[in-house]
Amino acid sequence: MVHLDIPLGLTFDDVLLRPAESDILPSMANTATRLTREIALNIPVVSSAMDTVTEADMAIAMAQLGGIGVLHRNLEVDQQVAAVRAVKRFESGMVVNPITIHPDATLGEAQQIMAANRISGIPVTDRGGKLVGILTNRDVRFAENPLQPVKELITTHDLATVPLGTGQDE
Numbered sequence: 001m002v003h004l005d006i007p008l009g010l011t012f013d014d015v016l017l018r019p020a021e022s023d024i025l026p027s028m029a030n031t032a033t034r035l036t037r038e039i040a041l042n043i044p045v046v047s048s049a050m051d052t053v054t055e056a057d058m059a060i061a062m063a064q065l066g067g068i069g070v071l072h073r074n075l076e077v078d079q080q081v082a083a084v085r086a087v088k089r090f091e092s093g094m095v096v097n098p099i100t101i102h103p104d105a106t107l108g109e110a111q112q113i114m115a116a117n118r119i120s121g122i123p124v125t126d127r128g129g130k131l132v133g134i135l136t137n138r139d140v141r142f143a144e145n146p147l148q149p150v151k152e153l154i155t156t157h158d159l160a161t162v163p164l165g166t167g168q169d170e
Helices: 056-065 077-089 107-117
Strands: 121-125 131-136
Touching: 056 077, 107 121
Parallel strands: none
Antiparallel strands: 121 131
């Protein structure tokens, strides 16, 4: 009889981990890892550089959760640049250096900016950079005149602003 030395192979369905009592609470577990000497991740998860997996939105979501998303290269150069810019501009739930528009700009101009940058809202600022309102898709949904000034459409009440340097937990 021939003896074959076949190693044991298991799938996830072959293994059952029984929960057990532990003194280690989930909040005490450290899942941090190093991707490189220079890059540390809070979770050991990297999204694949595939066009069906990682574009700007996934890279941003991964970063928010402590991982990293590798943008795929199956894009034209200008599309790659736009994706990298979108990821780099996004910081902890805030957009750093947001695209803004002036109150005297037209609805048509605002819609072009929103479409070109794939954004659903634009902060409206005066010439000094002070926030005076926000223009969102809801504000423009039923507007028909592309020459209508943005200042007639914007939401100006209940704007919440904080000083520069304020943390998310504040």
